[in-house]
Amino acid sequence: MGSMNTKTLCIALLASTFLAGVASAESAAQSTAQPAKWPAAKSQGLIDPATEAFVDSVLAKLTLEEKVGQLIQADIGSIKPEDLKIYPLGSILGGGSSPPLNAPDRSPQKPWVDTAKAFREAAAQRVGGTHVPLIFGIDAVHGNNNVVGATLFPHNIGLGAARDPELIRRIGKATALETSAAGFDWAFGPTLAAPRDDRWGRTYEGYSEDPAIIRQYGGEMILGLQGAVAPFTGGKGGVIQQGLVAASAKHFLGDGGTDKGVDQGDTKVSEDELVRIHAQGYVPAINAGALTIMASFNSWNGQKMHGNKSLLTDVLKGKMGFDGFIVGDWNGHGQVAGCKPTDCPQSINAGLDMFMAPDSWKGLYDNTLAQAKSGVIPMARIDDAVRRILRVKAKMGLFQAARPYEGREGVIGAPEHRAIAREAVRKSLVLLKNDGVLPVKASANVLVAGSGADDIGKQSGGWTLSWQGTGNTNADFPNAESIWTGVKSAVEAGGGRATLSVDGKFDKKPDVAIVVFGENPYAEGVGDLKSTLEYQPGDKADLALLKSLKAQGVKVVSVFLTGRPLWVNPEINASDAFVAAWLPGSEGGGVADVLIGDKAGKPRHDFHGKLSFSWPKTAGQFRLNKGEKGYDPLFAYGYGLSYAKPGKVGRLSEVSGVKVVTENTSNYFVGGKTPEPFAFQAAPSTSVRIAPVDAGNVQEAGRQITFAGDTPATLSIVGDKPMDLSFQTNADMALSFSYRLDAQAAGRVTLAMGEGRLDVTPPAGSPTGQWAGVKIPLKCFQAAGTDVTKVTAPFELASTGAFQVSIAEVKLTADPAGAVCPAKAQ
Numbered sequence: 001m002g003s004m005n006t007k008t009l010c011i012a013l014l015a016s017t018f019l020a021g022v023a024s025a026e027s028a029a030q031s032t033a034q035p036a037k038w039p040a041a042k043s044q045g046l047i048d049p050a051t052e053a054f055v056d057s058v059l060a061k062l063t064l065e066e067k068v069g070q071l072i073q074a075d076i077g078s079i080k081p082e083d084l085k086i087y088p089l090g091s092i093l094g095g096g097s098s099p100p101l102n103a104p105d106r107s108p109q110k111p112w113v114d115t116a117k118a119f120r121e122a123a124a125q126r127v128g129g130t131h132v133p134l135i136f137g138i139d140a141v142h143g144n145n146n147v148v149g150a151t152l153f154p155h156n157i158g159l160g161a162a163r164d165p166e167l168i169r170r171i172g173k174a175t176a177l178e179t180s181a182a183g184f185d186w187a188f189g190p191t192l193a194a195p196r197d198d199r200w201g202r203t204y205e206g207y208s209e210d211p212a213i214i215r216q217y218g219g220e221m222i223l224g225l226q227g228a229v230a231p232f233t234g235g236k237g238g239v240i241q242q243g244l245v246a247a248s249a250k251h252f253l254g255d256g257g258t259d260k261g262v263d264q265g266d267t268k269v270s271e272d273e274l275v276r277i278h279a280q281g282y283v284p285a286i287n288a289g290a291l292t293i294m295a296s297f298n299s300w301n302g303q304k305m306h307g308n309k310s311l312l313t314d315v316l317k318g319k320m321g322f323d324g325f326i327v328g329d330w331n332g333h334g335q336v337a338g339c340k341p342t343d344c345p346q347s348i349n350a351g352l353d354m355f356m357a358p359d360s361w362k363g364l365y366d367n368t369l370a371q372a373k374s375g376v377i378p379m380a381r382i383d384d385a386v387r388r389i390l391r392v393k394a395k396m397g398l399f400q401a402a403r404p405y406e407g408r409e410g411v412i413g414a415p416e417h418r419a420i421a422r423e424a425v426r427k428s429l430v431l432l433k434n435d436g437v438l439p440v441k442a443s444a445n446v447l448v449a450g451s452g453a454d455d456i457g458k459q460s461g462g463w464t465l466s467w468q469g470t471g472n473t474n475a476d477f478p479n480a481e482s483i484w485t486g487v488k489s490a491v492e493a494g495g496g497r498a499t500l501s502v503d504g505k506f507d508k509k510p511d512v513a514i515v516v517f518g519e520n521p522y523a524e525g526v527g528d529l530k531s532t533l534e535y536q537p538g539d540k541a542d543l544a545l546l547k548s549l550k551a552q553g554v555k556v557v558s559v560f561l562t563g564r565p566l567w568v569n570p571e572i573n574a575s576d577a578f579v580a581a582w583l584p585g586s587e588g589g590g591v592a593d594v595l596i597g598d599k600a601g602k603p604r605h606d607f608h609g610k611l612s613f614s615w616p617k618t619a620g621q622f623r624l625n626k627g628e629k630g631y632d633p634l635f636a637y638g639y640g641l642s643y644a645k646p647g648k649v650g651r652l653s654e655v656s657g658v659k660v661v662t663e664n665t666s667n668y669f670v671g672g673k674t675p676e677p678f679a680f681q682a683a684p685s686t687s688v689r690i691a692p693v694d695a696g697n698v699q700e701a702g703r704q705i706t707f708a709g710d711t712p713a714t715l716s717i718v719g720d721k722p723m724d725l726s727f728q729t730n731a732d733m734a735l736s737f738s739y740r741l742d743a744q745a746a747g748r749v750t751l752a753m754g755e756g757r758l759d760v761t762p763p764a765g766s767p768t769g770q771w772a773g774v775k776i777p778l779k780c781f782q783a784a785g786t787d788v789t790k791v792t793a794p795f796e797l798a799s800t801g802a803f804q805v806s807i808a809e810v811k812l813t814a815d816p817a818g819a820v821c822p823a824k825a826q
Helices: 004-030 049-059 066-070 081-085 109-124 156-162 165-181 211-226 270-280 282-287 309-319 346-349 361-374 378-394 413-426 456-460 483-493 541-551 569-573 587-596 726-730 780-783
Strands: 072-075 091-094 135-138 250-254 292-295 325-327 428-434 447-449 497-502 514-518 555-561 577-582 667-669 679-683 690-694 696-705 713-718 733-743 749-753 756-759 770-777 795-797 801-812
Touching: 049 109, 049 346, 049 378, 066 072, 072 361, 072 679, 081 270, 081 696, 081 780, 091 361, 109 135, 156 165, 156 211, 156 413, 156 577, 165 413, 211 270, 250 282, 250 309, 250 801, 282 292, 309 346, 309 483, 309 696, 325 378, 346 361, 346 378, 346 555, 413 587, 428 667, 447 483, 483 497, 483 514, 541 555, 541 569, 555 569, 555 587, 569 679, 679 690, 679 795, 690 713, 696 713, 696 733, 726 780, 733 780, 749 780, 756 780, 770 780, 795 801
Parallel strands: 072 091, 091 135, 250 292, 292 325, 447 497, 447 514, 514 555, 555 577
Antiparallel strands: 428 577, 667 801, 679 713, 690 696, 696 801, 713 795, 733 770, 733 801, 749 756, 749 795
16 A cells, blocks of 8 residues: 555545445345235235324324323333333233243243233323323243143144144144133234254244245234134234134234345345245235234344335335234343343334333333324324224224133133144144154054153243243143153053153163254243254264164154254164154143054054254255255155155165254353363462262252452353353343352352452351252343443452352353342342
8 A cells, every 4th residue: 555646546545435335335225125926915914094084083182291101112021010000002012031010931821811800900091191001911822831731732843843823823823712711812924034044042932944834824823813803893802802812913924034044134135035935924914904013123135124124114014014013022122222121112113013021111111102202202102003003993893892712611621722732733743754653553662762852841941931941841831731741651551661760771672762952941032052953962862872772672752842953963863763743732641642553553543744854964064945945854854754655765875964063151050060162270279179068959069169368369160261141131031040058158258240340258057958049130230330232251259358159050041030230149
């Protein structure tokens, strides 16, 4: 550049500026939709003269404050009923791990009904003004999965394999009844995503990689949940009075197409592909009368969907004729450029009608009201959003006090609903391999093994009683049946013998072993994979179990629990039969219906399921979708053996094709080890001693930490590079660990994560020698100064004096039950 003269430099700068402008314009064009390219649709039944006249009459009475209130939804974990006596909010939701009022997170029907009533009653007590009923939403994504005792249907990936649209409608109806009976008005479903990269942690929420199945199912689930939308009848029944609920088709748009399968990431596709692959489910959903649609977290070519006017307004409300309202996702508006959770006029102006502002609702209400008064948000836009919300509430019958299904006994977990779920399990199973071992004779001696054999939480997956589906025991599922229990019942009914042995050990050699194993529950974000689709990379514990049984001459039937296709070639090779059971839900007996025949071994039910997602040949086939260039699966889309049509699977290559890269941002000390890339670090090393101790009845599963007290010292768990824990923080995750106080502290004890330091000094006289657990929300560390985007040491215990404590199982948890900031606890 030293030889470039001034004139040349100016020309170069002008050229680069021009080119940058062209690139910017091209980028903007790529994220601006052209409505002419989109399919036409039209909301059926949402607009009629009687409804609009009623909405006009209500809208005319509302103050600006009341109108703004309709635009905001708060979570029950961050709002109290008495707040509604002041703030005229339009909606409440029960988030994935938010408990009902004055009750545990895992609660049966009554506490949820009491919660709904408490919020409704408080809202009605607001002094003055015009009262608009609340709409109470919940993530009922595979049944009313937040309520103890509810029927849990297979997750969508399994339903896609069933290829049965009529079954989908019946599942929707049963889900609506159980949701309405628990006090909710609105189910956040169905998910109409087309997952294209199986690393995505929400793959199991999609019916298929193929938009054809999504088209077949989208309208059916809407009709099941809502019924056909009828004209407004004033004082007579609406949807909710019939035991139906509002549906929410989600997430608009392209959530399944993000680059590298990153949750909330960027969908870098052409507009034609966005239409052809990702929009197909919305046409039948809108035509079926979907009352609401949820905006997606993801971007389209760099622009966040919560702020994309061309898609939300011009396409969805314009060309696609959607007359209901668009709701946001959990603080999703805060990710729009220039926005934060408490301040985002851009989203409303783009076409969002209701903010989902779980913990940001109060600041957002104040700011949105100010923006409405100043004209930053035009009055016409506010009135349009409120009109849409009132329209939906009128159609639902929420302006009528009657709730005939709310609290009704015998609906939650009803036998007829469980029968539908069991049918769905049978139809969703996909037989990948069978070397003549299936069906199993009911008269046989059957060993049932594996970590998933008697674990209803594991077989149900994420979004089950808690957001991530973790922390559950079989006692939390009073109306459910594990796969083991289902097999036991079927075998004993045929005169055979069934034995449960999770580790596969036996006294008498069985005729066959049914081994149930697979992914542990996860949901969005936490479930994302990065570098491999290999099952249990580096720690092939389940493969070892299969090989051990085979080495003893036992026939092995593998039942694989999974939320996505994974590379399991070694496990398939070690099995005589291999069944993709997906995440079947509460009815484990449905698995036994197909696997266990009669006394003579004649099938009682045949396999019905066909792959709705292509199965990978290598662990690096992240994008494997029929019709795409280079398509080379192990088992193609539509594959599925049966008893009537068997097939032969030869020995498969056990070369994964991918180098295993450690991906661990949540487990810091587990099972007596610090998993890669973490390690203990003491400073100064002469003042801190670390020694193994038993914990949780496991030898040397803990570490005793002794601070000498001669100088301030620190014991840390340190990674090899900074981690970005912003998603985990926004998702209300917590640092969880077990501890045992072994000797009183002679000085101040602190716990830090990065710069944020919390005082955790045990009070004088605290009991010693007893194990206890603690959960500290990441937001506590953030409030104390932690930059959650750059965390190298997620656990840093420091003491200014002599102190002795033992720790075990240090990790992040998505289950916030019992989480507390130490400052609040003291």
